[in-house]
Amino acid sequence: MKIDVSFSMLDRVRLAIGANLIEWNVELSELDELRDIKFKLKKGIELEYTEVDQGHGLFAYKGQQVVLYIKDHSWKPEAIENPEKGNKVHLTQCTTLDHMQKRGRIDRYVATTRRDDVYLCDVVNEMGDTPYEKEISLYPCKNCLKKLNYNSYKTAQGQDKISVVKDFSLTEYFETYSTFFTHLPTHTDASAPLNHYVEEWSEKSKQVRKKANWICSECRVGLSDKKYRKWLHVHHINGNKSDNLFGNLKVLCLLCHAGQPGHKHMQVDSKGKKDILKLRKKAS
Ligand SMILES: [Zn+2]
Ligand SMILES: [Zn+2]
Numbered sequence: 001m002k003i004d005v006s007f008s009m010l011d012r013v014r015l016a017i018g019a020n021l022i023e024w025n026v027e028l029s030e031l032d033e034l035r036d037i038k039f040k041l042k043k044g045i046e047l048e049y050t051e052v053d054q055g056h057g058l059f060a061y062k063g064q065q066v067v068l069y070i071k072d073h074s075w076k077p078e079a080i081e082n083p084e085k086g087n088k089v090h091l092t093q094c095t096t097l098d099h100m101q102k103r104g105r106i107d108r109y110v111a112t113t114r115r116d117d118v119y120l121c122d123v124v125n126e127m128g129d130t131p132y133e134k135e136i137s138l139y140p141c142k143n144c145l146k147k148l149n150y151n152s153y154k155t156a157q158g159q160d161k162i163s164v165v166k167d168f169s170l171t172e173y174f175e176t177y178s179t180f181f182t183h184l185p186t187h188t189d190a191s192a193p194l195n196h197y198v199e200e201w202s203e204k205s206k207q208v209r210k211k212a213n214w215i216c217s218e219c220r221v222g223l224s225d226k227k228y229r230k231w232l233h234v235h236h237i238n239g240n241k242s243d244n245l246f247g248n249l250k251v252l253c254l255l256c257h258a259g260q261p262g263h264k265h266m267q268v269d270s271k272g273k274k275d276i277l278k279l280r281k282k283a284s
């Protein structure tokens with residue numbers, strides 16, 4: 001998109017007040033740094049817990065929403081095969097982390113934005129040889145799920161409750177809260193309370209999509225199957241992320257969402273794209 005901007009008015013004012021033109025350069029280094037951080041976060045960045053921002057009560061690093069986990073699994077080889085045995089992935093400052101902090105046991109964490117539900121960990125084989133890096137599955141922390149009431153975790157019963165843990169998808173998780181991270185302030189506040197929008201949002205997002213029968217309001221693709229639900233998003237029509245009135249919310253599939261104004265940089269998951277194209281074809 002080409003934008004024509006005219007500075008003639010400004011220039012007239014400049015002449016009127018007798019100000020001189022000065023040399024001006026756009027500084028790119030900050031942008032480069034952000035790009036570099038974004039790239040590294042896809043794999044994971046090891047950092048001190050105190051370096052993590054908690055602007056909305058959700059973890060972020062340099063403005064990017066992240067999840068945190070402890071990389072060292074060298075003392076629990078069972079975790080390679082069984083995510084139940086691994087370290088838990090933290091989404092927010094939960095009671096587990098509170099306890100650890102009180103006992104002065106806050107370790108170094110890896111912050112990551114990856115979306116493929118595996119985590120790069122240090123593991124050992126049965127012989128107990130030197131640790132090596134391996135991507136393994138891990139489960140989210142139940143106390144974090146409870147605090148966020150993620151996918152109605154607090155009220156879910158039996159198999160549904162277990163499924164919130166076992167079927168946890170990073171793609172769905174990051175998408176659920178993505179609207180909170182478009183203008184994240186870069187301050188660090190370890191004691192920031194959970195923003196009430198964040199607290200209610202997961203539930204609201206689910207409600208809105210359910211009310212729409214899990215159908216995209218533009219292309220009408222049906223995504224009610226549990227494994228496809230993560231490709232259905234809730235878009236804020238006026239761009240104001242805290243305006244969660246039903247009239248401002250639009251249910252859109254991943255592809256239609258990415259086509260909305262101002263969404264040029266939205267990450268489109270290739271698996272999601274494939275699923276949606278397949279389902280659209282089936283329906284036509
Ligand atoms: Zn936790
Ligand atoms: Zn659509």
Ligand SMILES: [Zn+2]
Binds near residue numbers: 235236257
């Ligand atoms: Zn949107």
